[in-house]
Amino acid sequence: MSKIFSVRYLLIGISIIFIFIMLILPLYVIINEAFHNGFSPYFNVISDKFTLHALSLTLLATGTAVLCNTIFGLFAAWALTRFHYRHSKLLTTFIDIPFTISPVIAGLIFSLTFGRIGWTQPILNFFHIKIVFAVTGIILVTIFVTLPFIARTIMPVLHSRGTQEEEAATLMGASGLTIFRRITFPHIKWALLYGIILCTARAMGEFGAVSVISGHLRGKTDTLPLLIEILYNDFKMTDAFAVSTILVVLAIILLILKNIVEYKWHQVKE
Numbered sequence: 001m002s003k004i005f006s007v008r009y010l011l012i013g014i015s016i017i018f019i020f021i022m023l024i025l026p027l028y029v030i031i032n033e034a035f036h037n038g039f040s041p042y043f044n045v046i047s048d049k050f051t052l053h054a055l056s057l058t059l060l061a062t063g064t065a066v067l068c069n070t071i072f073g074l075f076a077a078w079a080l081t082r083f084h085y086r087h088s089k090l091l092t093t094f095i096d097i098p099f100t101i102s103p104v105i106a107g108l109i110f111s112l113t114f115g116r117i118g119w120t121q122p123i124l125n126f127f128h129i130k131i132v133f134a135v136t137g138i139i140l141v142t143i144f145v146t147l148p149f150i151a152r153t154i155m156p157v158l159h160s161r162g163t164q165e166e167e168a169a170t171l172m173g174a175s176g177l178t179i180f181r182r183i184t185f186p187h188i189k190w191a192l193l194y195g196i197i198l199c200t201a202r203a204m205g206e207f208g209a210v211s212v213i214s215g216h217l218r219g220k221t222d223t224l225p226l227l228i229e230i231l232y233n234d235f236k237m238t239d240a241f242a243v244s245t246i247l248v249v250l251a252i253i254l255l256i257l258k259n260i261v262e263y264k265w266h267q268v269k270e
Contacts, residue, residue, distance in 0.1 A: 030248060033241035045242040050219050054227040055246060057135065061210075061223065062203040065142040069199055070192070073150030078184075080151075081158040082166070098147045107212025110141050133215035138223065141209035146199045153195030157188050190265035197261060201254045204247065 035042050045051060076095060080088055098106065114120050114131040124131065131137040169179045207225040214221040218230060224247055231240035 027248065030241050030244050033238060034245045036238050036241075041238070042242050045239045046246060050222070050227060051224075051243055051246075053219055054222050054224045054243075057138065057221070058204055058223040058225075060135070061139050061142040061206075062200055064139050065146050065203045066196055066199050068143050069146055069150050070196060072147070073152075073154055073195060074192070076151040077154035077158055077188075078180075081155055082163060095148050095151055098145050103141075103145050103206065103208030104212055106144055107141055107209035110137060110144070110209070110213050114140075132213055133217065133221060135221060137213040138210050138221060141213050142203050142206055145206055145209050146202045149199040149202060150192065150195035153191050153198065154188050157191040158184075161187050190261055193261045194258070194265060197254055197258045201251065201258075204250055204254075 076091075080092060101109075111132050112118055114124060114137065116132075129136065131140065165183050166179050169183055174182070205225060206223075207229070210223055211226060211229070214223070214226060216222060216226060216230065218227070222230060224243060228240050228243050228247075231237075231243060
């Protein structure tokens with residue numbers, strides 16, 4: 001019995017040390033460096049026009065990606081779990097591609113496809129659409145790298161619930177929309193919210209793909225992660241840490257929401 005207690009406390013101690021080194025200490029460094037020169041310089045940095053533009057672009061790309069992937073995730077999860085047809089596994093594999101491809105490679109693929117040497121360039125020129133080094137490209141790559149999160153969160157729940165209730169409602173004459181609204185959605189709503197939170201967190205912190213396709217045009221195509229890199233490369237360490245606190249605050253808010261959703265989800269399961 002004493003051995004069990006000793007192992008338990010050893011594991012708890014290791015976990016606390018790991019969390020301190022990997023999470024608490026970096027957060028302390030960020031906050032300490034951000035306020036290194038005082039409150040006034042800190043607020044000057046986070047209220048700077050470049051910072052506000054980067055924040056607005058980050059929120060725009062994140063919001064658009066979450067909206068598009070929520071719609072896609074619902075449709076894809078419904079199609080792959082409620083209908084059986086050939087090559088469904090292949091479609092599932094395609095959805096998982098953003099998980100396996102490096103974001104830098106994803107940005108490069110979009111740049112080569114929609115850039116000046118891309119095969120789509122004549123079409124884009126005809127419609128006066130610019131993707132590379134533009135906000136449109138940032139939104140597209142953000143959607144791409146976050147594509148699987150919501151679909152992959154909903155699919156296991158739909159698989160576990162089965163189709164009996166929906167089939168019974170169909171036999172009773174209920175329409176597809178009514179079945180989804182009254183039967184399917186109540187079962188997946190917490191999983192959907194959880195997927196939305198994960199998708200939001202991933203989109204806000206995206207760097208690699210956005211870095212490749214944005215062109216690092218300060219005040220035009222730089223998101224918060226890119227602005228932090230620009231300030232860091234310019235040796236403006238305090239400014240870089242000050243901007244980092246914005247992402248930290250957003251991450252903490254998402255973490256709190258994630259824990260609330262997890263708690264509610266587990267209550268529903270029980």
